[in-house]
Amino acid sequence: MFISRIILKNWKNFKELNIDLKHRVIIVGPNASGKSNLLDAIRFLRDITKSGGGLQKAVELHGGVSKIRCLSARTHSDIVIGIDLSEDNTNKLLWKYELCFNQVGGGVREFRPRVKYEKVYSEKKGIEILTRPNPDDIKDEVLLEYTHLQQPTTNSDFREIADFLNGIQYLHIIPYLVKNSRQIVLPESEDYFGKNFIERMTKVNSNTRKSFLKKIESALQYAVPQFRNLRIENDDMGIPHLQVSYKHWRGQDAKQWEDQFSDGTLRLMGLLWALLDGKQPVLLEEPELSLHSAIVRKLPEIIAQTQKKRTGIRQVFLSTHSYELLDNHSIQAEEVVLLKPTHEGTEAKLSISDEEIKTLLETGMTIAEAALPATRPPEIDKLHQLSLAFGDG
């Protein structure tokens, strides 16, 4: 199953968005155009379904309704997130889920997010199997502070959606956090920000972990030829760490712990792990960071390889600025979401719907050549003309 369409209204930069998605979704756009915010909408749905989550918690984790709501929202300020879920091989629609919420309160009353409507459509049954607010909600409005998606007692008819969303993973490794995980206290997060990256690795059963580590090690051999024998070892306190043998001029290899790895090595390991681990969609934030351009060029094919699972095709979302990543003829214009900031929020469209890009691709250009110019900030050439020098201005 994969997310075959996403609909947003008043979500962060996006006043209105409605796009078809493929198994690989590549989001491009200038800085601050909302690439992360688009991934964030999917994480929000995941946060509703995770244990200890729910609507109130998800809204809190994402900064509260006033931070979530689009600045361009005016009279209609309700926030909408909708997705279609389809079958992997046939692309046949299976489910539609749509949630609309806002907040109530003000004055002496605390603001509380509240469901405006929640709908689930089942293609199998051919009908909407959930339509809220229902008579119970009207009788007791407090019920609207909870989605049916988050509660096992209310989502039994569409548990498949909840389980799917719950399995979504997000990767944005910050090497500093991995290396200093003991010193830094972070707000709770199940994401691969770094702190819990190694902990996540230990949660996988030992045979799978060994096989994943072996795969990562064999990939690393080419990227970091000095590395061998990647493993997880506990320290004296019983805390798990990544360890490798590092070949150097002495006869015997040296041991290295994760705090000695380079940023690029850690990020590559994290990326490969996230691609290998899990069946549900994975969201990757700028996977090219800290990596050599020769490795970045390989990413589309590395991703394509890891997408094919025994259970189906795993959906991968990624945001990128990288020319090298997009300079690949295997990337389809249908997979690339172009973001363009305007005064009325960010516009999102698939690059296939842009006639110019389509024509350039037909002549044999890659997405990098054809679509990246469309994301270039119009006045960027003036950047270096600012008075950046000491003493100026």
Add this chain to the structure above:
Amino acid sequence: MDCNLVFEDEIHLNILKKILAETQPHVTINRIHQSGSRFYIGKKLFAFNRASLIKPHIVLADLDRIPCVRILKQKWITFEQSERLFFQVAVREGEAWLLADHKSMSTFLGISLNLLRKEVRQVENIYDPKLLLVNLARRSKRRQIRDGLVPKGSAKIGDLHNTLLSEYIQKQWEIEQARIHSSSLNRFLDKLQVFFTSLERR
């Protein structure tokens, strides 16, 4: 009307923006394809020709070491050129067009007008305009010019080449003066006028 730009480097971009702003004020820039090399433009000119059916394209390339414009065009334009594709070549580099405005350039570089005129008699004949610019900058009275335009180590241009020359183009360079001394710029401007007039007529 809006159009797309295809060019090699930032100097070209600033030249094109200035020319469009002064001679075609009704034209706005839609998309920008910066190639980084002349070879790329040559290889992809066919693609831009196709895309010009959707948006007019203005393409500027440097002649560099190719003997003459005719040879370059023969090599690159192997298809039927769309009337909405404008393609011209700077002889031999965009920097030559900048040197062609003698008075502004001598003020900018901080060298005497006589010295500049002596070195830049015929800009079309300058084999390596970037190198000449660097050599003139070495003799500048202005420290900022010497520091920014003279390359260090094995670099070919100074570390503020684009910054300083972009500012020069925007604030000092006079197109009407420059076209007197550069026939390739003069040709560019004449043909650009014809290009937009015929686009508007259609």
